[in-house]
Amino acid sequence: MLRRKWLLTWFAGAVICLFWSFISSLGTGGSLNRLESSLQDLIMKKTDVQRVPYDDIKIIKIDQDSLDQLGQFPWDRSLYAQLITLLADAGARAVALDVVLAEPGQDPQGDAAMTEVMKQYPNVVLPVVINFKARQDEVNGLLTESVSYPASTIGSSHEQQGHINVLQDKDGTVRKLTVGLANQEGLIIPAFSVKLANYMLDKDEQITWNQDDGHWYRGLKRLPTDSRNQIATEFYTQPREAMSLVTGYDSQSFFDVLSGNIPPEYYENSIVLIGPYAPGLQDEYLTPLSTSLKMYGVEIHANMVQSLVAGNFYTKTGPPVTYTLIILLTLFSLLLFERFTGVGSFIVYGVLTAAFFGIWIGFYYMNTFIAFTYPFLALTTAFIWAVVTHYVMERRERSRVTNIFGRFVPRTVVDEMLASGEDVKVGGQRRDISVIFVDIRGFTPMSEKLEPEQVIQVLNEYLDICTKAVFKWNGTLDKFIGDGVMAIFGAPVDQPNHPELAVRAALEMKRQSADLEERCLREIGVPVRFGVGINSGPAVVGNIGSQMLRLDYTAIGDTVNLSARLEANAKPGQILISEETLARVSGLFETVTIGEIKVKGKELPVLVTEVVRERDEDSAKNLTAIKEGREGA
Structure with missing residues (x-):
């Protein structure tokens, strides 16, 4: 890729040099030559x-x-x-x-x-x-x-x-x-x-x-x-x-x-x-x-x-000196424009223009006129080409990154991040989020009865259901963990109602997986269902890992750990939420109190609640209301 980029740069440089050398060789007439004469008149x-x-x-x-x-x-x-x-x-x-x-x-x-x-x-x-x-x-x-x-x-x-x-x-x-x-x-x-x-x-x-x-x-x-x-x-x-x-x-x-x-x-x-x-x-x-x-x-x-x-x-000076100036100025400027982009390229262009103008004046004081117009136009053409090329490449790279990021975050979230103009910072930020962990119950027995290709097919269908549900409710797909999924709500874009969105995404998974569960039970005799855990609270969210080699956008902290423990305790088809999440979605869903359970990593038992269904509201209406509220904000 890098080699191809430099080949394109040198090819462009050759075209620019040939074009302006040819134009300069056409004779003494024309507006460009009059401009050259006017510059000489001015300095003399x-x-x-x-x-x-x-x-x-x-x-x-x-x-x-x-x-x-x-x-x-x-x-x-x-x-x-x-x-x-x-x-x-x-x-x-x-x-x-x-x-x-x-x-x-x-x-x-x-x-x-x-x-x-x-x-x-x-x-x-x-x-x-x-x-x-x-x-x-x-x-x-x-x-x-x-x-x-x-x-x-x-x-x-x-x-x-x-x-x-x-x-x-x-x-x-x-x-x-x-x-x-x-x-x-x-x-x-x-x-x-x-x-x-x-x-x-x-x-x-x-x-x-x-x-x-x-x-x-x-x-x-x-x-x-x-x-x-x-x-x-x-x-x-x-x-x-x-x-x-x-x-x-x-x-x-x-x-x-x-x-x-x-x-x-x-x-x-x-x-x-x-x-x-x-x-x-x-x-x-x-x-x-x-x-x-x-x-x-x-x-x-x-x-x-x-x-x-x-x-x-x-x-x-004659044409040979003019051609030499065109070639040197074009190739040297292109080399610098490849090193400096954005505002840096404008600064480089200004410095090169000022330096060449100074050299031109210096030769005048040595009683020599070197061509200014054509080398300067060659420099300007190289600058314009570099700016346009960088813009096209950045747009292409932005599109590529957007498409890749769009596999982890809904397109609406991606567009909102781009529109906000805020950078996703390297390192972590303390954010208030909701974390959802999903795992397939009965995956191991199923793997023993099916061929590997069939296992992958069923797994992809389940993961596709999870991904679509997360994206539908504007969550961020953090990662796939074997036969499980981790998703974040409330980051990288702030969502004040992220606990509600996380619960609705879990209910969406439950509804959409009904047909697949029935088919698995009928064909392989194993009821494959989801177990879901949701927790809300503070966590460190950002790009975590090796800055030189690999970075993962993820969340860490006790909030994440507790969500994973709740998912581990969830029975097939069960959606468990923490006390913190329950407090934030109170009145929106029908829930059943499970009671306090002992989870790994916690000295004291935690109060756990199961979400059964929405409370007498149609999901489509809720989805519309939430989207309208977000667009209005």
Whole structure:
């Protein structure tokens, strides 16, 4: 049985592991993966104290005020050339224009001005846009269809170009920086932010692409990019930070800088990003910081630059680690759930959940993301399976015990005990009870005349009559003693009228055995009849015996002994009751006083009375009245 239980447990563990491992392998979409992403967003979110944007990263906003002053898009490119010249001459470390210039401008003079700027200032970066194929054949790859470079009329070199693609997750949120993307020929184009970050990093810390091994490096340290060349980016500002009370990246209006309201020297030795900062320009994205308020693309690039310079990169473990976590957590939890049941299993589940969450946070502080959702769901599934299994097994065991106990106690008594919620305690309790002993008179002569099989048949019929009578009057069958029976009334469930019930059960035996006595007399010539003894009073009732090996529910004490002595003195067909029992059933039955008799174990004679019949009342009516009284109570 135990071996079968453990086989079932390990089988369930294998099914749980396979199921959640399979679900976790289906891809990056779905609500469960969004939940995983939301947890990462939550733990990466910084407080106002932690969010400290770099002072030397500045933004020049193409905002609504600039549009009102300079006109709607597209602007003449000479405006960009004029502003970039002011910034570069003032000593800006690098200037990045986050405006796509893929087509020649309407005014050739504007393009010519930009061409001169690009030649004179190599620290100017222009955007490249990668256009992906609508159908991606590779699960994790990114296939390029075309590339939108700056117009040839501008004449920027490859060293002055960086892609500005901001890739969103399935839920439309930007969480990752795509360090580099390949063009149609497979050559890698670094990100806009990579180009700018290198202007802030020392020479030995530069971010580079190693064509030989196909990996990105920051100095000699390999970046933990995924198969799409992406890494998790941190955000140091809130969306539209300038609208809040918290300071974000230093940002000024394009028109204010161009018109001289902000002196160009203000940007000396700074990284300057110029980009759209107005809702109508459609350059906004959701970030992990808000599910509703979007962040402008130019500010996302600024955050990516700082994330690259800070070098606090996070590694996301792959499927093998996730599968391992699922297996370990499932099997270990099932092992514990088999050891601890009931409230203990809930405590174990809580401890395991808290411990796993703590481990998850611990890995985060080591710049590593391990999967949380799928291992946690595997743990929860194992917990639910264990609880349901324990419940089913307990119900099955309860049913089995109830059925076994129901052979000794009437079903009504069993139901009443279960409904009361009281435990049948190991050991003994002092209870007021009535004890009935029944023995077959003439059993030995009968055994000598019949075959063993016939003796067993007759004995079973007599014992069946006794058992049914005891159960009918809500007694507890204590034990069979050879050809005799011991029964208890008033335990394990209290019965205030237990003496009456015991006497009625004895009369029931006497009535029901009449046909069997007549048949035995006719067939074997031996009158086989009952002798009954009943006594009432205090006794120790409970589970008595060896706690490790065997326990019997029984009663011990002088009350029990006297009942057995009365049965030994009863003649065939005679029901003898003690003086104590007589006092409690007085007026209910017709009785005949036998007188005082000497019994073994008693120094003084005891007064004995024989019960003849009920006193002018129908047994069925009495039975109904007693049952109604018990149900009413």
